[in-house]
Amino acid sequence: MSKRIGICSTTFARYDMASAAIKQIKKQVTGVKFVESYVPGVKDLPVAAKKLIEEENCDIVMAFGMPGGEKIDKLCAHEASTGLIQAQLMTNTHILEVFVHEDEGKDDKDLKELMFNRATQHADNLVKMLFKPDQMRREIGTGIREGRENKGPL
Template identity: 55%
Template sequence: MAKVGVADTAFARYDMGKAAIEELKRGASVRIERYTVPGVKDLPVASKKLIEEMGCDIVIALGMPGPEEIDKQCAHEASLGIIHAQLLTNKHIIEVFVHEDEAADDKELVKLADARTREHARNVLKLLFNPKALEKEAGTGQRQGFADAGPARI
């Protein structure tokens, strides 16, 4: 049975880990290992530990950077770390960040975080069980958390 790692943060203002786990359980029979860390810069090592020490086949890394410039810098550094962890482990780590300034208010932030998390959780399952489904979506302008953009038209 496939094992999915869920790395999330206490800094987030919405329980993205819970939403991801609900969606993963809804979509497939998988074992789930959750690892919660303080903030986004802790996600790379959490993801790597989920793969190397806890035997996960894939990880979804969930974070909610704040609206300040330093938060954006920390998110960028975390992204680089996540990419590095993928290369070191040769496993997918699906990064799901929801920046607080993407939403006008808390209601919109919760809606966005929930939708983006759930859509990426479904992407995790596609990568594990049906990668051809993603191939069919290539070039279709998929946008997790927002309306899809659709393919470019000439």
């Protein structure tokens, strides 16, 4: 039976990270089914992800969001993140949170590049988690991060 991958994203984001991630996954594996859900903002992601797991039988979910740069946006992102963690615990299913804060980029070009990199690198993580767990194990302790340059091992 093929794996079902849930994709939920927000209309508030300024770049379509979900499409970038789907393309990245399709480059590496075949026979997967993508089930997509779209919501207005990051605080809507936890229930969307939970519904993908419980109602659509997804094996794993990617949740994409772009919180703004204001203090209130940071608070909303934290609440959304807490909700995603709670949904994972309630369903015993991984939800990969892929957030890029609007103020993380130096300018629009840098922000777009960061969003693409974070989405595709988290997609690579999803492939490793579902299909290549030995590769994920080999990368433990190597300082890999998503979106920017890796930190490297100590």
